[in-house]
Amino acid sequence: MPARLPSWAWVTGLTTGAIAVVAVLGVQADRGTQPTASTSRPSAPAAADAKPSAEPEAKETGAEPRESAVPAGSGTGRRIVYSLGTRQVWLVDASDAPRRSFEVWPGTVAPDPGTYTIGTRTEATTGSDGVDIEHIVYFAAKSGVSIAFSNAVDGSSPPPAEGRSTGGIRVAKADGEALWAFGTTGTTVRVVE
Structure with a gap:
């Protein structure tokens, strides 16, 4: 009758074999195609730089290009920054880095500069101008009018209704989706001049 190997010998043999297989695979992977560093800057995804279709490109009009830096004095930490003067919004992460920036079409009632908090969110409704909207993020009220970011369901950007x-x-549809994902209840909104 042949001698029986103890269990520790089997475990040691299997472990040694597994380590050898991993080492061989590692050597083969190391000999494969290697990535090279690129000296060109990566381009941003198209959605990250979406501009409202009603606004012509700055180079076509000779207008100043929109700002990419978050406005000074807009606070710190994770927040949404809305500039009344440039009609632009920044989604800023906890490290104070802007994650997305886009132009907006304001209504006829503007919030006062200051710090607000998102209190209510509504997935979809009809706006006071009769347009079907979605991704509604309420953060302020003024003169009895609720102020919120939203996008039109059909992606349009009509001018504010006269007399209302x-x-x-x-915001543009893609920006509305990004703002909805970023602007959870309790998120700070900082409005600046």
């Missing part, structure tokens, strides 16, 4: 008090700050 509207607090909707419209």
Whole structure:
């Protein structure tokens, strides 16, 4: 009758074999195609730089290009920054780095400069101007008008209705989706001049 190997010998043999297989695979992977560093800057995804279609490109009009830096004095930490003067929004992460920036179409009632908090979110409704909207993120009220970011369901960006008090700050559809994902209840909104 042949001698029986103890269990520790089997475990040691299997472990040694597994280590050898991993080492061989590692050597083969190391000999494969290696990535090379690129000296060119990566381009941003198209959605990250979406501009409202009603606004012509700055180079076509001779206008100043929109700002990419978060405005000074807009606070610190994770927040949404809305500039009344440039009609632009920044989604800023906890490390104070802007994650997305885009232009907006403000309503007829603007929030006062200051710090607000997102209190209510509504997935979809009809705006006070009769347009079907989605991704509504409420953060302020002024003169009895609720002020919120939203995008039109059809992606349009109509000018504010004449003679109506509207607090909707419209954004492009892709920007509305990004703002909805970023602007959870309790998120700080900083409005600056």
